Amino acid sequence: MDTPMPLTPAVFYILLALATGERHGYEIMKQVKRDANGRVKMGNGTMYGSLKRMLADGLITEAGDRIDPDLDDERRRYYRITDAGRNALNAEMQRYLETAALLRERGLIAGIPAEGHA
Amino acid sequence: MNDTDRGDTATERAARRYAALLRLYPAEHRRTFGDQMLRTFKDQYRDMQTQGEIGLSFWLAVIGDAIRSSMKERAMALKASRIVDAVVVTTIISLGNILLFPQGIVALLFSIFHVDVRSWFVALYLPQPYQVPVCLVSITLGLTQLYAGWSIVLKQCTQWDSVGDAIRARWQK
Numbered sequence: 001m002d003t004p005m006p007l008t009p010a011v012f013y014i015l016l017a018l019a020t021g022e023r024h025g026y027e028i029m030k031q032v033k034r035d036a037n038g039r040v041k042m043g044n045g046t047m048y049g050s051l052k053r054m055l056a057d058g059l060i061t062e063a064g065d066r067i068d069p070d071l072d073d074e075r076r077r078y079y080r081i082t083d084a085g086r087n088a089l090n091a092e093m094q095r096y097l098e099t100a101a102l103l104r105e106r107g108l109i110a111g112i113p114a115e116g117h118a
Numbered sequence: 119m120n121d122t123d124r125g126d127t128a129t130e131r132a133a134r135r136y137a138a139l140l141r142l143y144p145a146e147h148r149r150t151f152g153d154q155m156l157r158t159f160k161d162q163y164r165d166m167q168t169q170g171e172i173g174l175s176f177w178l179a180v181i182g183d184a185i186r187s188s189m190k191e192r193a194m195a196l197k198a199s200r201i202v203d204a205v206v207v208t209t210i211i212s213l214g215n216i217l218l219f220p221q222g223i224v225a226l227l228f229s230i231f232h233v234d235v236r237s238w239f240v241a242l243y244l245p246q247p248y249q250v251p252v253c254l255v256s257i258t259l260g261l262t263q264l265y266a267g268w269s270i271v272l273k274q275c276t277q278w279d280s281v282g283d284a285i286r287a288r289w290q291k
Contacts, residue, residue, distance in 0.1 A: 025158035026165075043183025044158055045143070048151045049191055071161060077154050 004088040006095065009040050010050045015059065015081055015089040022063045024076035025051075051079065059085035132163045132172075139181065142188035144195040203274070211267035218260025226253035 007015070010032075017023060017031035025047065032042050042050075054060045063080040067073055081089070103109050136159045140152050159180075166172050196202055225239040229249040236242040241252040 025154055026161035029158065029162065030165075041179075043179060043187065044155055044162065045183045045187030045191075047158075048147075048155050049187050052147070052151065074157065076157055 004084075004091045007088060007092045008050075009036075010042055010046060011054060011059070012089070012092055013040055013042070014047070014050055014054065015085050015092075018060060018079060018081040019086070019089060022078040022080045024068060024078050026071075026076075027068070028079065054085070057084075058082055059088055128167065128172075129160055129163050133160050136163075136180065139184040142184055143191050144188075146195065147191045200274075203270075207267050207270050210263050210270075214260045214263030214267055216260070217256045218264060222253055222257035222260050226250065226257070229253060 013032040013036055014028055016035055017028045023031065025044075028051075029042060029044070029047055032040060032047075051060065055062070059082060060079050061082050063078040065075040065077050068076055100109075104112060107113055133156060137156055140148055140155060143152070163172070166176060220238070221240055225241045227233075228235060228239060228242060229246075241249045241256065244252055
């Protein structure tokens with residue numbers, strides 16, 4: 001199977017937000033902000049542009065409209081990660097882990113000596 | 119009027135402003151995501167209002183995001199509509215025709231037969247020894263552009279089976 005292409009930060013964090021369950025637009029936005037520690041600034045327009053392309057690429061799917069009991073009684077569209085989305089997310093995290101292992105091996109992480117030189 | 123009512127009114131007023139910003143997006147994008155974007159904006163506004171974070175920086179971020187993302191959506195819609203492709207290919211083929219015929223073949227014939235007309239034939243304004251080489255360069259460039267332009271058209275046609283089949287059948291006759 002082909003390894004999925006590297007993801008943009010917006011797509012990565014949206015997939016990460018949906019990895020633990022279905023969410024509506026504002027929940028995704030809040031989760032991305034929390035997961036990225038505020039480093040990824042994703043406005044409403046940027047997020048829906050990304051969702052549109054992720055739907056087209058089959059990374060996510062719509063999961064129907066329903067009321068969020070924590071908010072008001074208005075219905076919101078929920079999104080769910082697909083198997084293809086989960087594969088893409090796993091492949092991206094694998095790339096991160098391999099990069100982190102390489103940095104550790106070469107002693108490029110500040111404060112951590114290279115493996116074999118400890 | 120209590121605080122909740124005042125908050126709701128402010129949210130509705132802000133939502134009307136945001137709805138105006140949504141006009142920046144292509145119609146198809148608005149039809150699919152407009153309501154959701156407005157809903158999400160209201161959720162965000164209400165949350166930020168509770169935290170006391172509504173101010174100039176909030177609106178600058180909202181407007182900046184709307185401008186950036188709507189331009190991206192419009193560019194993608196334009197690309198998907200193939201208008202840009204059509205304009206580029208038409209320009210290449212038109213320029214190819216001009217270089218091949220009037221600036222190439224016709225100017226070459228006028229130069230060879232010493233026809234005393236210059237009109238807009240660029241090569242004929244040059245000294246006699248340069249006229250034929252310039253015409254030949256023009257013909258070569260024209261042929262190259264026509265080849266490139268029609269190659270793109272035929273490549274596109276392979277994606278539109280019925281049109282492609284018709285053109286290929288005509289070429290194979």
